[in-house]
Amino acid sequence: MRRPVSDGRCRNVFAHSVCDPTGFRLRLAAMDEMALIREARQGKVESFNTLVLTYQTRVYNLAYRLMGDTDSAADATQEAFIAAYKNLGQFREGSFAAWLMRIATNVCYDELRRLKRRPTLSLDQPDHDADSEIRWVSAAESPESAAQRSELNRAIQTCLDDLPLDQRTVAVLCDVQGYDYQAIAGITGASLGTVKSRLSRARQRLRDCLRAAEELLPDAYRLKNQRT
Amino acid sequence: MSPVDEELLSAYLDGALSDSERTAFEGRLAREPALQTALNDLRRMAVILKAAPQLAPPRNFTLDPALYGRRPARLPVRWLQLGAGLAAILLVISVAVLVNSTNRQTGQTAGGAAVAGLSTVVPSRSASAAKLATAASESIAAEPTATASILLAAATPLAISPTAPPTLAALFAQATQLATATALQSPTNKQSGTMAATQAVNAGAAAPIAPSNGNTPSDGVTTIPPAIVQATSAAPRMLTTATVAAVAQASGSADNAISDRSLLLTIINFFARLLRILFSR
Numbered sequence: 001m002r003r004p005v006s007d008g009r010c011r012n013v014f015a016h017s018v019c020d021p022t023g024f025r026l027r028l029a030a031m032d033e034m035a036l037i038r039e040a041r042q043g044k045v046e047s048f049n050t051l052v053l054t055y056q057t058r059v060y061n062l063a064y065r066l067m068g069d070t071d072s073a074a075d076a077t078q079e080a081f082i083a084a085y086k087n088l089g090q091f092r093e094g095s096f097a098a099w100l101m102r103i104a105t106n107v108c109y110d111e112l113r114r115l116k117r118r119p120t121l122s123l124d125q126p127d128h129d130a131d132s133e134i135r136w137v138s139a140a141e142s143p144e145s146a147a148q149r150s151e152l153n154r155a156i157q158t159c160l161d162d163l164p165l166d167q168r169t170v171a172v173l174c175d176v177q178g179y180d181y182q183a184i185a186g187i188t189g190a191s192l193g194t195v196k197s198r199l200s201r202a203r204q205r206l207r208d209c210l211r212a213a214e215e216l217l218p219d220a221y222r223l224k225n226q227r228t
Numbered sequence: 229m230s231p232v233d234e235e236l237l238s239a240y241l242d243g244a245l246s247d248s249e250r251t252a253f254e255g256r257l258a259r260e261p262a263l264q265t266a267l268n269d270l271r272r273m274a275v276i277l278k279a280a281p282q283l284a285p286p287r288n289f290t291l292d293p294a295l296y297g298r299r300p301a302r303l304p305v306r307w308l309q310l311g312a313g314l315a316a317i318l319l320v321i322s323v324a325v326l327v328n329s330t331n332r333q334t335g336q337t338a339g340g341a342a343v344a345g346l347s348t349v350v351p352s353r354s355a356s357a358a359k360l361a362t363a364a365s366e367s368i369a370a371e372p373t374a375t376a377s378i379l380l381a382a383a384t385p386l387a388i389s390p391t392a393p394p395t396l397a398a399l400f401a402q403a404t405q406l407a408t409a410t411a412l413q414s415p416t417n418k419q420s421g422t423m424a425a426t427q428a429v430n431a432g433a434a435a436p437i438a439p440s441n442g443n444t445p446s447d448g449v450t451t452i453p454p455a456i457v458q459a460t461s462a463a464p465r466m467l468t469t470a471t472v473a474a475v476a477q478a479s480g481s482a483d484n485a486i487s488d489r490s491l492l493l494t495i496i497n498f499f500a501r502l503l504r505i506l507f508s509r
Contacts, residue, residue: 045297049290060285074286081289085296137282149281156280174242175277181244200231200238207273221276 033096041088048085055097056081057137058177059104065172066108068161070134076111080104095183102187105169112165148218155216159209167202170195175203229266237267241274311506318499325492 033051040048059080064073080103091099136149160168169188173179179187184195214222229237239245240253257264 043297045291045293052290053288056285056289057282061282064283070286077285078289081291085291135284135286137284152279153281156277175274176280196235196239200235203238203270203273204234207269210273210276221279
């Protein structure tokens with residue numbers, strides 16, 4: 001079985017390399033990726049699992065930002081990978097990551113619609129995940145840094161949760177995950193113009209929300225401190 | 229700020245404006261401080277979102293090979309179409325062979341009736357035998373592929389009396405076979421058929437005759453008894469028409485029925501194997 005290359009601690013999640021849960025960087029050349037996809041199409045689950053390990057952090061974070069809690073994000077991530085494996089024959093060419101993100105987005109939409117129809121409230125879980133339950137990709141250097149990161153995460157997620165789903169999706173894909181307009185249009189199935197206008201409205205609301213929740217932000221990220 | 233300006237700000241931030249749009253927008257930024265402030269707020273907001281911490285997945289989402297591994301690959305639609313088309317063709321061929329076989333078996337019954345009639349016609353040489361012989365001749369003309377061996381097999385039990393001596397019966401059968409074959413090849417020249425039969429008796433049947441007659445000339449050429457020559461001369465006229473045709477048709481039908489059945493079984497077997505290969509992948 002082909003194994004992903006582990007070449008050190010993960011620092012940059014926006015680069016081609018991604019992080020696995022243990023914090024090691026996984027690199028997959030495009031050729032290797034296509035070979036793995038071909039093998040997975042022939043029923044080789046091990047090859048598909050290599051792709052899962054490569055992309056699971058990205059898919060899980062997208063699901064978390066869209067759904068707002070870790071349990072739902074984990075369920076959606078698992079469902080997205082199962083759906084991707086079952087529909088691997090439909091993937092023709094282009095970016096496998098973008099195709100995977102589209103599946104994950106659709107899974108999250110379906111789950112959110114289902115939750116909207118039948119809302120459930122867990123008795124033993126607060127509205128937002130306790131920070132102690134969340135594991136981060138990069139380890140905190142100090143307790144202060146860990147606290148800042150938790151505050152930042154809470155503020156961002158609170159503002160994202162207030163956005164309509166379509167605006168939340170483009171904001172997460174563009175500003176959190178780093179996709180360009182074209183890729184976002186491919187993932188969401190919307191036109192380029194729609195993506196631009198949704199992103200513009202999302203940013204407006206996020207800017208207003210973050211300014212209002214400034215006391216939740218770490219000092220380094222407070223808007224008023226950075227105004228010139 | 230207008231929604232258009234908000235959209236321009238967002239696109240400018242992402243570098244999604246064209247050169248002319250960007251130049252025009254930068255001119256406005258220099259002239260409008262509110263636009264510049266809004267841009268700065270947007271930039272900081274983007275920085276905050278970019279700094280959003282990445283969560284580590286709570287577990288690996290790999291699939292269990294026991295549940296998802298080595299599923300039987302579905303056949304492409306093209307293969308299914310090809311298989312279905314081939315199956316349809318084979319089905320048509322099978323039905324055609326089956327129908328043909330049934331028709332031939334019906335003909336076999338008719339042939340059997342003709343043979344039964346001939347068993348009484350040959351000794352009596354009645355007028356009805358002549359009519360039946362004519363009908364059988366037409367059958368022969370329709371199926372000229374009847375072989376000499378079939379003719380021989382047909383002629384022997386019908387044309388020879390049970391009381392005839394074995395040697396004479398064998399000679400008669402051979403003569404009948406050859407004469408009939410000749411007559412079939414040249415139906416208009418029955419005289420030559422007769423001559424061929426006589427020659428065949430002269431050449432091929434000398435040895436069996438010699439001991440029974442003891443009439444062997446010094447030059448080694450067997451003399452054929454007049455009775456045999458007369459019998460063989462008469463034989464082609466009769467056997468090339470009625471006897472041979474009817475029995476050849478009957479035996480030919482039986483052989484064809486058997487070969488049709490085996491052909492049908494072969495096709496069905498092939499068909500079943502093909503389906504098994506196509507759908508067992």
